[in-house]
Amino acid sequence: MTSSSAKHDVFQAIADPTRRKLLKLLSKEEMPVTVISGHFPMSRTAVSKHLRVLADAGLVKERKVGRETRYKLEPDPLVELKDWLQYFELFWENKLVALKLLVESDEAVAEHPGAPFGRDKLELKNIKDHK
Amino acid sequence: MTSSSAKHDVFQAIADPTRRKLLKLLSKEEMPVTVISGHFPMSRTAVSKHLRVLADAGLVKERKVGRETRYKLEPDPLVELKDWLQYFELFWENKLVALKLLVESDEAVAEHPGAPFGRDKLELKNIKDHK
């Protein structure tokens, strides 16, 4: 029931740099197409098509206001990406754990916060410093 | 310097479902191409090309062993994805914060019970600001 059965999925939607820029832009505020396309070196129509792809993936919401259509970010579908990533977090954390085991005592490992995200480098540095 | 100057970037690499499946598969163990391609309904050559894209993005590492080339996951470049996502986490967390403010007191929120990601400090700061 995690939706995302549309014609475009999130992974595909964010594959394009222009679309990623669009998402950032629309995260700040709702904007009509003409204003949006002012931020890009391509035609308004091209931007419009990118917006359509994003809308298909559920990543933007459109609202008609008079003769203009305003778009804004809808971040929810990014959860799918997050979940996907989470699986791999496991792996790069295991690498870290292995490294820690090489460098530190059990104590250090016991301190492993179990926090899936966060800055790995910092975490590692913390451990080292902790010695 | 943080890599990702190759011909294929991470976002593009993970856009394809086959490649995502490849990453999962290669996360478990190192495998030679023929074995890998046994898991997919396409030709060995096609799989090989997907592997090339992944390698370009730095997401798999290849190692020659005798006449075979073994591939395995290299999760590091996914950090770029994680960082990109993190920006948007902010937004869906703010939505949560707004909801919390409707339902809960500041004290309760300070416990940040089910914070989706690790960015608790920011979240708390936002809440404080809102107070």
Place this chain on the structure above:
DNA sequence: GTAATGTGAAACTAAATGGTTTCATATTTT
């Protein structure tokens, strides 16, 4: 009412993508 504005749809194009089959090459195996 007429002109101007904001937008999407359509038709088109060039390039990228995902796949195929065939071929060459290096390494084992016998």
Place this chain on the structure above:
DNA sequence: AAAATATGAAACCATTTAGTTTCACATTAC
């Protein structure tokens, strides 16, 4: 040495993608 195996490179093809220009249609402004 010859046969078998593992693989990548090349050439090719169909489809998708990212962009264009042109057109039609609402809505607002004059």
